[in-house]
Structure formats: structure tokens, C-alpha cells
Amino acid sequence: MALPIPRQCLNMVKVSLNEIYSETYKAYRSVGVEWGIAKDSAILSKWLGEYGFNFLGSTLKTIDLYNKGSISLSLIENNHQKPFYAALMGLPLVEYVSASKIKWQGYVYDYKFLIAAMAIIGKEQNINLILSDNKKTIAYTLKKNIYMFKEVMTKTEYFYLEPFYYKENTNIKALKPPRNSSVLDVNEKCWEKLKLLAFKTYVPESRTSKSGAGY
Amino acid sequence: MKINHSKIDFKNSIPLRHPNHVMKLDRLGSFHQTRLSFSRQLIDELINNKWNTKIIEWNINSDGIGNAVIKIFSKRKIYSLIVFCHQINDNERSDRVIAEKWDMTFSLFLGTPSKIELDILSKNLKIQELGRHIPKQLTLSRANKSVRIFNSVLNDLSNGKQPDKTLINNIGYLVRTTAVYGNGKFGIADYLSNTIDGTLNKPFQAEMLTVYLIRYFSIELVNFLAKEQGKDKAARLSDEISRHIGVGNATGLGMAPFLINHPKLIHKWIEAREIAISRVLSIRKLNKYQKNKILNLIEKAYLYTTQWKVDDLIQSKRIKNLRRELKKIFQNEELTNFLEEDFPLQNIYKCFENNISIESQEILNSIFLEPFPELINDLCIEMGTVEENTFPISYNVEKLIEIIKDKYNWALEININKTNENYFFWYTSQSKLEPRLGITDKDHGIEKQLPFDIPKQVQNALKILIDLPLEMTAAEAMILHPEIRSILKRVIINDNYNFSEIHNNLLGKNMRPIDLLRCKLSFFGASKYDPKSNLWTRITLFQGAPLPHQLKEDKASEWLFPYLVNA
Numbered sequence: 102m103a104l105p106i107p108r109q110c111l112n113m114v115k116v117s118l119n120e121i122y123s124e125t126y127k128a129y130r131s132v133g134v135e136w137g138i139a140k141d142s143a144i145l146s147k148w149l150g151e152y153g154f155n156f157l158g159s160t161l162k163t164i165d166l167y168n169k170g171s172i173s174l175s176l177i178e179n180n181h182q183k184p185f186y187a188a189l190m191g192l193p194l195v196e197y198v199s200a201s202k203i204k205w206q207g208y209v210y211d212y213k214f215l216i217a218a219m220a221i222i223g224k225e226q227n228i229n230l231i232l233s234d235n236k237k238t239i240a241y242t243l244k245k246n247i248y249m250f251k252e253v254m255t256k257t258e259y260f261y262l263e264p265f266y267y268k269e270n271t272n273i274k275a276l277k278p279p280r281n282s283s284v285l286d287v288n289e290k291c292w293e294k295l296k297l298l299a300f301k302t303y304v305p306e307s308r309t310s311k312s313g314a315g316y
Numbered sequence: 317m318k319i320n321h322s323k324i325d326f327k328n329s330i331p332l333r334h335p336n337h338v339m340k341l342d343r344l345g346s347f348h349q350t351r352l353s354f355s356r357q358l359i360d361e362l363i364n365n366k367w368n369t370k371i372i373e374w375n376i377n378s379d380g381i382g383n384a385v386i387k388i389f390s391k392r393k394i395y396s397l398i399v400f401c402h403q404i405n406d407n408e409r410s411d412r413v414i415a416e417k418w419d420m421t422f423s424l425f426l427g428t429p430s431k432i433e434l435d436i437l438s439k440n441l442k443i444q445e446l447g448r449h450i451p452k453q454l455t456l457s458r459a460n461k462s463v464r465i466f467n468s469v470l471n472d473l474s475n476g477k478q479p480d481k482t483l484i485n486n487i488g489y490l491v492r493t494t495a496v497y498g499n500g501k502f503g504i505a506d507y508l509s510n511t512i513d514g515t516l517n518k519p520f521q522a523e524m525l526t527v528y529l530i531r532y533f534s535i536e537l538v539n540f541l542a543k544e545q546g547k548d549k550a551a552r553l554s555d556e557i558s559r560h561i562g563v564g565n566a567t568g569l570g571m572a573p574f575l576i577n578h579p580k581l582i583h584k585w586i587e588a589r590e591i592a593i594s595r596v597l598s599i600r601k602l603n604k605y606q607k608n609k610i611l612n613l614i615e616k617a618y619l620y621t622t623q624w625k626v627d628d629l630i631q632s633k634r635i636k637n638l639r640r641e642l643k644k645i646f647q648n649e650e651l652t653n654f655l656e657e658d659f660p661l662q663n664i665y666k667c668f669e670n671n672i673s674i675e676s677q678e679i680l681n682s683i684f685l686e687p688f689p690e691l692i693n694d695l696c697i698e699m700g701t702v703e704e705n706t707f708p709i710s711y712n713v714e715k716l717i718e719i720i721k722d723k724y725n726w727a728l729e730i731n732i733n734k735t736n737e738n739y740f741f742w743y744t745s746q747s748k749l750e751p752r753l754g755i756t757d758k759d760h761g762i763e764k765q766l767p768f769d770i771p772k773q774v775q776n777a778l779k780i781l782i783d784l785p786l787e788m789t790a791a792e793a794m795i796l797h798p799e800i801r802s803i804l805k806r807v808i809i810n811d812n813y814n815f816s817e818i819h820n821n822l823l824g825k826n827m828r829p830i831d832l833l834r835c836k837l838s839f840f841g842a843s844k845y846d847p848k849s850n851l852w853t854r855i856t857l858f859q860g861a862p863l864p865h866q867l868k869e870d871k872a873s874e875w876l877f878p879y880l881v882n883a
Contacts, residue, residue: 115448119500119507127744136767137794137801144705174798192706193795200709200791222706284451284503303746304761307754 113286122147124292125160127299132168134189141192141218148217150285151278157291159211163188164298176207184208184257191218194262199228204263212260216240219262220247220276231265234258241265246275329598330662332590336726339586339819345831346634346674347838348682349876351689352588355841355858357696358524359875360689361515362867365390369532369864372428376401378544380537383438386529387428388864393515395454396425397529398437401537409460410494418444418458420491420533424526426452426505444495445502453504454522459491459530462564466490469538469553474546478554485560485623485883488844488856490534492564496523519581519700520840524857531563531858559866560880562843562859568852570750572832573742575818576768579806583813584701585839589681590815592692596684597662599691607655609687611646613876617679618642620843620877628847634675641668641676686876707808711790713781716804719811720778726819727771728778739825741765753829753851768822773803843878 125146129139142160149156163186166172172186176194179185185194185207195218198205209215212232216239219230223242231241239260240249250273337343349356361367367390376382384399404417421441429437433450440447444458465487469479498520500506507522516522535558542550553561575582602610621639626632645651645668654663661684669677685692720728730737741762745752754761767773777800784793790808794801810816820827828850837845842855860878862869 115451115503117451117500117503117506120503135798135801137803137805138798140802141705176795190795190798193791193798193801196706196709196791197789197795200789225704225706226709228709284505300746302744302764303749304743304752304754304764305746306748306752307759307761 112289114289114292115284116150116287116292117284118147118151121150121156121287124295124299127302128160128164128295129167129189131298131301132164134164134167138174138189138193142189142214144221145188145191145214145217148221149213150287152217152220152276153279153285154213154217156213157287157295159188159214161291161294161298163211176205179207181208181257184210186210187212187214187218191215192221195219195222195228195230198230198262199226199264202264204261206261207259208257209260210257212239212258215260215262216247216249223247229265231263233261248273249276329591329594332587332594335723335814335817336819338590339815339817341818341820341828341831343674343678344818344835345828346678347589347835348679349838349841349843350589350592350682350685351692351876352592352685352696352699353839353841354518354520355524355528355861356873356875357518358521358528359861359867360693360873361521362388362528362864363862363872365392365515367864367867369529371536372396374540376537376540378541379403380541383434384533385429385434386533388525388529390515394427395516395525396428397526397533398423398425398429398434398441399533400438400441402442406463409463416443418442418494419460420458420530422455422457422459422526422530422533423449423453423504424455424457424522424529426454445497447502449503451503451505454516455496455498455526456502456504457493457496457526457530459493459534459563461491462487462489466538470541470545472551473538473542473553474550476546476549476551478551478557481557481880481883484557485880486625487564488560488859489531489562489564490538491530492566492854493527493530494566496526496565498523517700518696519585524840527563527565527857528861531561531861532864534563535561535863555863555866556880558863559861560859560878560883562856562861562878565842565855565857566848566852567833567837567855568750569752569829569833570748571836572829573751573766573768575832575836576770576822578703579809579816580701580703580813583809583816584699586815587813588695588699592685592695593681595691596688597665598659599661599688600658602655602660606687607652607660610655610661610683611651613683613686614642614646616877616879617683618646619879623879623883624844626844626846628849631845631847634673637673638675638679641672642679645672645676645680682876686874689873707790707805708812709789709791711808711811712786713784713788713790713793714786715811716790716793716807717778717781717786719807720774720781723810723814724771724774724807724817727774727821730771730821730824732769732772732775732821736825737771737821738823740823740827742768742822756823767802770803770806770817771821772823773800774807776800777803777807 122143126139126143129142146156146160173183174190187209188211191214219242222228224245227245229242232239238250367388369388372387373385376384381401381403386397388395400421404419408417423441440449465483472479539552621635624635654660657663738756741754741756742751743754743761743765780797780800794804830847830850830853833853834845837855842857843859844856846854860875862872866872
């Protein structure tokens, strides 16, 4: 099933963070993403929404590619044509790097999801990680905060992710969610598309399942 | 009498009951309201911080149609219950969550709504789930009149009479809610500390405040309509009867998965309750006031059961047993001796535990907690939590295997290949968008089942783990096997939060979903559980609770086991 991704945000609809989480979770499940991974992905989308990043187009694209079999969940099978999809495996990757204390490198698609994952593990477990490309630092976590140096782009780039043991001397401010971030505007068409995917996880009720359920 | 709990050595409290004992559905499904229940917490908050309630708009006509705004405020905070009353036909009135019309629709609002906001609410509240709502709305709800009692009460009041107490007791409410949504549903505010601060940032406090104000509105509405109809001869509901009127609620399967989807939160609720039980059972001596209080509460519980009448055969039998056993306890000649001895409550519990039903054991626990707010109320602040999204990274395969073998023995013992252990499957229904239960060999949709097959997942995970190197990190195991990531995260949660798992197979033929509902509803503070099948129940909330003008009265916070004299 190919999903055309609307590029323009013309009509907007207000959604809550909880709606982002629950609809994204179900939408990933609708194409068979494992429960644990679908939940992680929904958590990352919710974080991005809360911090004012666009997440919806990337989410729809990831779901579409996963459905076509174009995405692998493997960390080993990684190249420019088949990059690491941070939207799906961002959280497992940051946990893996943190637990194993290793430097991971590879092609990453849509690395804002990886930044979200770093921010979450940084805040919850006070783990310091640094993400960089060939030239410079892109983002790092320190004392439960996330710091970013680069405008987030949605494309495949080669990155390094590793634990971080020293304090960077920078003047940038930690990323904070904007005020009133619990409800945000999203593209109505994209949102409806996501909800349609979520709807596929529902089951028409049968006569037996209805009996005695308040009818 | 006040207890200075800093002088009580909690380290010497008796151990908490084991999760294998507590987390069985038959016990969870026997819980009753306690001092820690959320409706009780709300009333304590309203009392302690001197909240006031005022109707600031009342545009209801003599047919009961229109809108109203009820403001509730403390020194620091203002909320408003926005009410719209609609004209509907009797045949449009339904308990079903997918009904499209209701007698009344509500929203708890942050602050006082402006005219523009009220206009938005007037268009969207009446269509509930189909509307788009605004972030100042903390909840979204609707209710129908219980037509029989509402009209009867209205008729009596307009003729200057108080309504029949038996009718009031048998039904217990004038209106029945069919849903109270919170936490970001349909565009309303998310449950976040920065949107719902201080007062309402404990679990379900916004929902409880909504229901409490709906109850107040229902009483004011019937009084108003009686006055409209009866003019000078009309009476107002007496305080005694008003206080016995709660809010009805029909609760179905939609509520059940909450207990599975929020393992850490459920642990917090159950653990707080178990710590409270442990603390009171560890009390060495009771003073005279406390002894009398315990005796009075046992008697009050007995009286409560005499007015708890249901059609359901299983629950009827349980209530009958409960009544008989409470009487036996109350009439036992040893009871007063036990109260004189060291560790009186522990001795009473031990003496009767093996001779009474689980329903009676758990009502004893509610009784024991009641006289000791100073000893247990600190636990209320521990009942909320933030669910973590990552797991502690120190876990490895060896540790995961150890936890599963140690703490999931209940799941490993289940023969998951038996037909009866796969009798049900859980799914989300297309028509209600709510969880439902299907029968595996009859209903379609099993490929979309929800992941509530915990024993099966645990057994599969163990099979995978034992083939991995013991020193491999849990994180690496999850990367290699994303299919077990979900259950391994549950296992890790359970290692740190003992009460996070229900120790039954939720797909098994013997599973009673009503037990899941009752457990959650007991934490809400429901009373008079009235099961209509294994799948749904009616309940009453806030029956016996003080009305807004009674919040300043002495003992306003004591409303366990509502009982209406001469009903």
C-alpha cells in the first residue's frame, strides 16, 4: 500500500500529545511493527511533538516503507540505500550504546528521532551520549538535558553515537519544550491518514463479543 | 485522636502481602473503597484546602433544557463544570458508550470560560467524541437521567413531599454517566503536571472532580425543576437524602486493559494499599476511641451490605456471605478481647482470615484503614507515577532469566497450548474504539489481538533468552529479538515493581473481566457494585459523600459504607 505524503501544511488540526502517542502506536501496529518497537516509535513521535518538531510526515513515510519491506530493523545491515531508521529503532539503539558503552556508527534516516531517543534516555537515566557526523557534534545529552547544534533535517547521513564523558564548553541552551506544548497543530490530511492506519487495527464486533458487554 | 506518625516505626511493620497472594483476579475483584480511593482523596482535598462551590450561570428552562456553569475554587485555583442539558427522546437514552445523544453533557474547565469559549463548548460538547475540544478542558463527560427515579423524585418534590427512601437507596443516583474522558482524549488537556498542577495532579482527580460536580448539579437540577413545577408548595431534597444520592456509572471492558497497559502505575496503587494495610496491622495498641471506631465500622459495613442489592446471582451470593460473615465477626465474643490485646487488628485478621470469603477479608482491610488517616494519607502522594520509556541499562540475559524464573512462576505454570487457556482474545472494537473480548474459535479478528497474552509471551521470551550468552546485555538481546522487547520491558518493570502484573491468564476461559473492572473501580472509590454480566457493571460514585455545603462539617471526610436509615 503506497501512501502519498502531503507536503504542504494547509489545513491544521489541534491534537494532544496523548492522541499523538495512541494514534501513532496503532498506526505502526497496522503494518505489523512489533509491539515493543511500535510503542517506542510512538514515544519518539510524542516527544518530537512536545518539542515542536514535525514528526507526522516522517512517521507516515516510515510506516509506508516498513509496509513495503524496505526497512530492516537490523543494526548490522546498514548502508546508504538501507539506512538505520531512527523512528523505529532509535530507543533500542541508544539503550544498546549506553549499556554496551560502545561507539556505534552508520547511516541514519531522519535523525531527529535519534535525538528524541537520546533526550529521553538522558532525562530518564541521566546518561550522557553524543551524536556527531564526520565533522562536528550534532547533539549531546548532559545532566538530563539535550543540546543541539544543527537544524534538524530529514535525510540520510552518516553518524557516530557514543557515550559522552566530558563537559562540552558551549554556550548553547538546553532544548526545552515550547510553552503550551501539550496541544499542537498538525497537518489535517496527514493526521487523517495516520488515523486511517490506526483504524485498521480495530476489529468489527461480532454477535458473541457483543453479548453482555453493555448491550 | 491524632496519631503522630513520626513516632511509628514503619520499619517494624509486618511484611507486605506477597504479589502471588494479592495479584490474583479473585482478590483484586473483591476490593472495596478505602481511604486511599481517589474519590476519597478528592473530598479530603476539598475539605483541607477549603474549596467553595458556586453556580455562576443557570440558563436552564422549566423543561430542564439549557446550560449552566458551576465554579469550584480555592485560594489558588479555579475550575468550572460546564453543563449543557439537551432534549432527547426516551428511546435515544442508552448506557452504550457509542450513543450519540445524552440528557446532559459536561466538561471540567480550567478557570472560568469566556463567552467565546462557551460558544465553542456549546457546539462541541453535545457531540462529545465527534467534536474537537480545547486544551482548557480537563475532562469530557455525559450522563443520562435515571428516568424512573428522576421523574419520581421530581413529582414528589413538586408536591412538597420527600421521595421514597427505598427507591432512593435501591437506585442510588439521579443521573448515570456513560463516559468520563480525560488525559488528552479528543483534544482536551493532556495529563501533565504543567497543565493540571497541584490540586489535580494525582491520578484521576480531574475525573473525580467532574463526577462530584455532576452529582451536585443533578441534585440542584431536580430541586430547580420541582420549584418550577410546584411553585410555592415544592420541597427541596433533604440533606439526608441528597447525601445518599451519588452518580451512577455503567462500566464495561473499556476500563479493563488500563490495568495491563500501566504496570508501574498499578503497582503504585496496590503497593500503597498494601503498605497501608501493613501499617495498620502493625499497630500495637488501640485507644478507646479507635476500638469503638473499629466496632462501629464493622457494624456499619454490615448495614451497608443490607442495602446492597443486585440481580446478579454470583454477586448476590457473595453479598449474602459477606453479610453473614460480618455478622459473625461482630457477634464473636472474642472480638472485644482481641481489641484489648497487642496487635489487635492483626489478631482479628488472623483469627478470621481462613474462615471468611475473600470479599470479607478485603472489606475488613477497608475497615481497618478507615480510622487512621494520619497513618496512611501520606501514601496518597505515592499513587501517581511517570511511566519510564527506557529500561535501566544494567540488565543482562542472566538477570532476565532469573527474574522470569523467580517472579513469573505463575505464568510459567500455565499450559499455554491448552484450548481453555486460549479461550478469549482481546481486541479494539471498530464500532466503539474500545477494548472488547472475542472468543478464539468463534470470532474473527484474532490477528489483531492486543498483547495481553502475558504467560505466552513470557514463555516464548524465556525460550529465546536461554539460547543467548548470559552476559549479553538486555539491550542487545532486544536489538537481536525486537519481538520480545515489549515483554522484556514488562519483566524489568516487574523486577522493580512487584505488584505490576496480574497473576492470571487473561485469555483463559475462567478469567472474569468483571474482576479487573472492580479492582480499578475500588481505587476510584465506587460502591454498590452491581454486575450486569461478567463483562460490565453499574456502580455508584460519591454516595454518602458530603455535598459542597457540608464540606466544613465535622467528620465530613468519613463516608465509608453509605447507609440510609429506614430505606
